[in-house]
Amino acid sequence: MKAVQVTRFGDPSVLTLVDLPDPEPGPGQVAIDVTHAAVGLIDLHARQGLYKDREGLPQPPYVPGLEVAGTVRALGEGVSGFTVGEKVVALPGNGTGGYASVFISQQDRVISTEAYGIDPALAVAAVPNAIMAHIALTGAIHLAAGESVLVHGALGAFAATFPGIARQLGASRIVGTVRTARTGAAAATKLPYDAVVDSDDLPGALGQEKFDVIVDPVGGTLRTQSLDLLAPSGRLLLVGNASGDWEHTIPSNAMWYGNTVVAGFNAGGYIPAHPETIPPAARAALEAVAAGLIEPDIEILPFADAATAHEKLENHSVNGRVVLVP
Template sequence: MQAVQAAAFGAPSVLGVTEVAAPEPGPGRMTIDVTHAAVGLVDVFLRQGLYKDRPGMPQAPFVPGLEVAGTVRELGEGVTGFTVGERVVSMSAAIGTGGYASVYLTDPALVVSLDGFDVDSALAVSVLPNAAMAHVALTRVAHLAKGESVLVHGALGGFSAAFPGIATQLGASRVVGTVRAGRLEEAGRSRLPYDRIVDSAAMTEALAGETFDIVIDPVGGDVRTRSLDLMGPGSRLLVGGNAGGDWDHAFPSNDLWQRSVTVSGFNSAAYLPSHPDAIRPALEAARTALTAGLGEMEIEVLPFSEAATAHERMENRSLTGRIVLVPDTPA
């Protein structure tokens, strides 16, 4: 089968298409014939070797990719609820690999059917897994209540972009996003259900007088600290990444008790394996939100052979919406 392999840790140029053996599903597992594989920031971090010294992380050479859409190829012993040929999307409950390939091995608990739903597979793989994670984050960690307001940093990023649709579905009264100044024009064209998107560098001034019950922050750094000025007593800050790359940032913990606010971390790779009961309702809620048009975004499709280009654009932030990869057409 075709697979995009990271031959070593390093620059995007380490990615190349190769032929490897297709995986076979053992008991309790299934394989998917991949039509679309989502490209995420975590794929970039893994390829760069950022996590290579952490236990359980992939070592080069490896095939990146956590989320795929396609059709059921084969069901392992004991697997029920799916049929061969059925359209599906699979998410990853851990930092795994293998998605940039024409066949993907997965756990059926992480798979949701698209059969009977009028949803494009490229859009589904770009939105649905992140929307499921957003559902878990909002319901299980941030405890969003109907009528509460939500602020989302990095509003157009793959993870953040899932929050306005799920928050709206859960009854949020207002969902506001922040982006870098260079993405404001793109934000103006966005079809995501934000009430407003503002410049993150000027958010305190732009949103003066407003406070939010929940703040979603996958960006980090100064954006995280300044979020405190937009939170009132009882507000919750959910830390879900470090896309800004400031790994040395220190957070003023004394502000938490003085302001009476809460900060929680959310990492699906850590949370979902220990809370498997959250996965199925989250996937189904995400599918409902997507079919209701709450996750519309721009998608660019590239062949496996242009995986390095996709990663370059992820690194230099020169993309609009999300990128998905598809197997190369045989010559």
């Protein structure tokens, strides 16, 4: 199969196009002929060596990529419920293998898109992250109908799935924040935000508005500012650290005074402990994407340009998602 490998930790030039033996599905696994593989910030973090020597996380040489769309190629022993040729997406599993023309997934991570007529580039760009957004908003933070939601880094790959899922769950108002360079793209977005404001102008850009739930994949200064943007008994949901501020700490006394909750959600730990959350979240995500509630900008590049894809994310020159094709 055709694949892109991280040959050693380093800059995007370590991404190398290679030919590898076709993998076979083991018991309980599904082999997928990949048509589209999503590129995520976590792929960059792993390639840069942020997870060097961390047990269970990818060490070179490895094939990066967590999410793929394609068709079922073969079923491993004991797998039922899928037919060869069926259109599917795969949720992140062990954190590797996506940038390849054949992907092996555990069967409970494979979601059929066949009945929904979703374009595969959109499917891989939106469905896995939307599934995680649904699980985060329901399981981790218990979003209730009528509540207001603020989403930081509003056009980012993961963030972009939250307004559609929040809308579906009955949120009353959904506002996004983006940096100044992204305000033009935000004005043109099809994502269902009621408003998008410049995060560099916080808190003034929001007037006196406060939110029941704040979704924060960015971290750093924005995370600290968020504590003052929460309504009484509001919940701050930490889902990432796109700012790269790994030393950030939360002022716990501000939480005490503000009656606020700070909760973390990491799909890599949460979903294995709560596998029962996948089927309802998958239904919700597929319905939201099919209804046009989650339409991020998508840029498609060939596997051979994987280094360019990583550079674009590193340079912050992507308005939505980058998707690779074999």
